[in-house]
Structures are given as structure tokens and as C-alpha cells.
Amino acid sequence: MKNTQVVLAQRPEGAPKANDFAVVETETVPLEDGQALVKNLYISLDAGFRNWMDEDSGDEVLPAMPLGKAVMGLILGEVIESRNSGIEVGCLLMARLAWEEFSVVNEGDWWVEVDNEHQLPLSYHLGVLGDTGMSGYFGLVDIGQPKPGDTVVVSAAGGAVGSVAGQIAKIMGARVIGLAGSDEKCQRLVNELGYDVGINYKADNLSALIGQHCPNGIDVYFDNVGGLLLETILEHIAHGARIPFCGAVADYTAQKSGGGGPSNLFQLVAQCVTLQGFMTHFQLERYPEARSQLAQWLASGELKAHEHMYCGVDQCGIAFSDMFAGKNFGKAVVKVAAS
């Protein structure tokens, strides 16, 4: 069968560009014992995968992505052929596969079956019901713990994780301020996601704007960004604040420049602040609980799933580059095929 792939054409310098990737036509090959063939339906675009595109990245478990091969990604697909007794044809699964139409799951590879018990669009399992939704949920509910009336600030507020985190903060009764990279996005934060305020983090007077909108300080800062934005936030942090530290797009793409991080971490001591890094993969056993709650909020309309959908596997490189250029609003997903 014809199998269109998107391969790593060259290693990105800093933020990925569309021409770091190339579309190639290949053919599927017959399965060996223990393998299963997956028809890829949706491809999730996750900034974290940028890490494995550098030559010196990776380890024994996940080596650096090789040049000329299909780019690794998180995929939702349907098993259409199987020579593995543990994987049935027709099964829907999520796995670390590749930007292509058909992928092979090998014996021993990590995969999870997708149980669409809540009868929601399948792509939600890569977003609001997947790792990004879990990041918003665990970060806010476990670490942020906003009380009604607390001031919550979310960075990358319109992104896959931020759009969920901000809405959960509203559901929990907080005043929620979103940071995004354009005035247009800031308006969408308010109009479409229900943020109380949207602030363009590129504004010259950013610190003053934050101070103006957070007169009693910031009780929770949901940090998706890392880098020097944290320094500005710490100037306004409230006593006893919590900072769920979820990701650092700034760090993924930073060239090794020797540039420093926040120079005012003493604020953490002075204000008794907890800065807590987390990754949802270490709480897999709690996904069902979180997924039920998120599905309930989706059903009641309190939570909306925002997706930035691209169509066609050949769009993967463009979609991934767009994300680093801040062009997406909500979860970026490529639709490869119908189930």
C-alpha cells in the first residue's frame, strides 16, 4: 500500500521551520510476527517532541530522531492487520508512532487502547482527554489548587494545555488572566475561552499591565513557557502562591546561548512560593478519574474543546512549525483519515 510520510529533512535550529521536514512516498511492507499495522487517524502535535530532533538528544529508550525517517509523534489510529495476539484488528489505540498514513506497532512497543466510553470526537483523546487535558487538570487541581476569588495567570493561554487550564481555573471560581502572543489571540481568550483578561506578553509595559490586572498579586501561575517570563511573574507573585510548571517552550527552542534564567528566584523564599514541575505520564493511574471529570464538564458545556485541525498527513511539518510560531489556538491536530 502507498504510505505517505513526513520525514526529518534537516535538524531544526531553534524553532522548527516547514522546510526542516519533507513529504515522501513509500510503500508499506508485509508484517512480521508480533507486529500490527495501524491506519493512522489523528496525529497529535506536541512541542515536547522537538527535544528529540537534535542530534545530541535522546537516550537508550528514546534515541534522537534519525534524519530521513518519518518523524516520531503521538498518534491515534485503528489496527487494520495484526500478527500479534495481544492486538486485535479494529482496536483503536494511541502509540508513539510516526507522521505517516500507516505505522507498525512492534512487539513490546508502548501503546494504550482508546476506550471512547464518553462518545466524544476521537481526536479529543489527543487533546482535552489526552496528555494536554491531563496537564491542565493535574496542574490546576493538584498543584495550583485555586480557591474561589484567587487570581490565576496562565501562560501560552490559548495553547493546547493553557486553553484547558484556563477554563478549569474559571470552573474552580478563580479570576483568570491569560497571556498570549498577539492582541487577536488575547481577544479570543476572553471571547471564546472565558478568560477575564487577556494580556499580550510582548507588550513593552508587560510588568505594569500584570500589576494593574493583579492588584492583590498572583495566587497561581500556570507556567507553560519557562524562560524569562517567569521573572516578570515573580515580581507580582502573592504570598503562598503555587506555580504548576508544565512546560517550557522557551527552553525547547533556546539555542545554547548561555543566557540566564530568572534572576529573582529569591521571591520564592520571600513569598513562600512552591514551584512544582510535573509530567502527567507519571500519573497514568489517575487518567480515568480525570477523564471522567473532563468529559462531564464537556457535556455540561462548562468546558469547551478547542482544536486547531489540519487535514492530510502532508501538513504535519507545516502544522508543527506553525505551533512554534504561535499560530495555533487550542490543540493542534492533523487529521490523516476517517475511521
Place this chain on the structure above:
Amino acid sequence: MKNTQVVLAQRPEGAPKANDFAVVETETVPLEDGQALVKNLYISLDAGFRNWMDEDSGDEVLPAMPLGKAVMGLILGEVIESRNSGIEVGCLLMARLAWEEFSVVNEGDWWVEVDNEHQLPLSYHLGVLGDTGMSGYFGLVDIGQPKPGDTVVVSAAGGAVGSVAGQIAKIMGARVIGLAGSDEKCQRLVNELGYDVGINYKADNLSALIGQHCPNGIDVYFDNVGGLLLETILEHIAHGARIPFCGAVADYTAQKSGGGGPSNLFQLVAQCVTLQGFMTHFQLERYPEARSQLAQWLASGELKAHEHMYCGVDQCGIAFSDMFAGKNFGKAVVKVAAS
């Protein structure tokens, strides 16, 4: 009565020097209604007070220290005269008074009575049984939570807080590595405080040394220092590590140079690390519990109080400067008079 004082002669630039302070002879003045006269017995030297020596420091509650006036400090003394019905003559108290032989407590000033129930040397109430002991205790017990066999690293390991924190970590069954600023101090960490290893943080190959002594990573980093040392530590941080963040001598004395902080905070995300700032003043209700435990460990010999004692109020400026030059081992205290 003659009252020798040590006054702020000039505002320190960076680390305080002995000539930033001057010894002057004054006289006590008659008390007014509501005041009490305290004979100062011991003066605690605390790096945090450096903050109030800058012209632009302070707020309404604690204004910047004025030039030419006795330097503010934490003092243990005995009430020898009182025109305040709430303060009895003979009472032992701790209060924010000054580097002088006799101080006045005004109506409404903060002070606490010292109950020497454990019959330990009075000066211990400024060290191992006071704020510095509490910092070691709460930081380790509440935040660090080392399990037996965990690797704990303590910065400023021979200082007032570090010397307590390191010993508590040993009592809790951890492998404990201390960082100090000279080879001689590193030997004392091992010989006198029971650390497993002492590492000179000024060593050229510091990161390699830490890696060698922490082959499984650092489970708890008790941070008294802040600054770029944290960056080196984060290179070796273990999954799920806890960082009680207690103080930042590096920040107290940093000239506003624009120098950045740690540039690898993404390690907090990647390793799911909690960096928690704390100040003991917000847990005053738990001091008795902590003090009982510390007194019990002192009685059993598991914990030793290390004091760096100076004699005579005129030594305050020298003692304070010595502390910033890293000359003290254990808690720095000036003995002013016998009770």
C-alpha cells in the same frame, strides 16, 4: 547608663565590610510609659538583615535602617526595668532590637518571651532552637522528607541553618553531602557534623564532583544559597526530588548586575521536582513541636549545636562581615553580657 552601640556608618556595597559599621558610646535615656529596658545578652547575626541596609529597602513595617543609628538585629535579653504592665522585670525575651548593650522595647513592638524549659544554653534560642533551627527542621521534615538511603545535598552546609539541616538529614537516615567554601570547612563537615562527604563548591570540576558522589542523583537539595549553584545542582537532580529553598545569600549581596539565574529550570519539569520557598515566621504555632524534637535530639547527642561565638557588643560589625566572608562555622552569635 553607658550604652555602647554599633551603628551603620555607611551603606554596604555587596557583602558588608567591617568598616561599614562604627562603635559609638551613648547613654541610656529614662523610660517613658509603655516602654521596657532590656539588657541585651546575645545578638544573633542573620544574613537576612542585610536586606534592610540598602537605602531603597524596607517598607512601612520595617523601614530601611538609618545611617548613624544602631543596627537592627534579633536579640535575646533580660528586662531590667519596665513601665509596661505586660512586660515584667526579670523576663527573658527575644525581640527585633539593636546592636547595643541596652535596648528599649516600645508598646506594640514584636517580642516573644523565652521559656528555657529544656535547660539549654540561652544562646541556643537564637540558633538551633530559634529561627535557624526551625528553618533546618521545617525545611527537612516538611519539604525535603528524605527517606532512608536518599541522597541529600546541603549548601552553606556549615552555616547556622545548614549545620542543623545536615544533621537532621543524617538522623532521618539519608546520605548527606555538604557544600562549603573551603577544604578546611569540608573536613569539619565530615568530622564535626557527621556529613558523609564535604565538597568545596569553589572547585573547578564541581559538577563532576557532585556527579561522582551522587551517582543516583540528588533526592533532596536544601538550598541556603540560591544563585547559579542551583543550576549545577539541577544537572544532577533525581526524579521527584524536593528542594527546600530557605535563603539566598547570593541574592542578598548581588549588586543589580542584570546577571541571570539558573537557565535550566526545565529540569524541574523533566524530573518532576518541587522547589519550595519557605520562611519559618509563618509557622510560629509549630515552633513548640519543633523545639521539643530538637531539644530531644540535643539531649540524646544525635544533634550538636555548633556556635561561632564572639564576645563584646563592639564585635558585631566584624562578626557580621565575617559571616558574609564565609568565616563562621555554625551559628554566629555575639555575647554581650551574662544574664
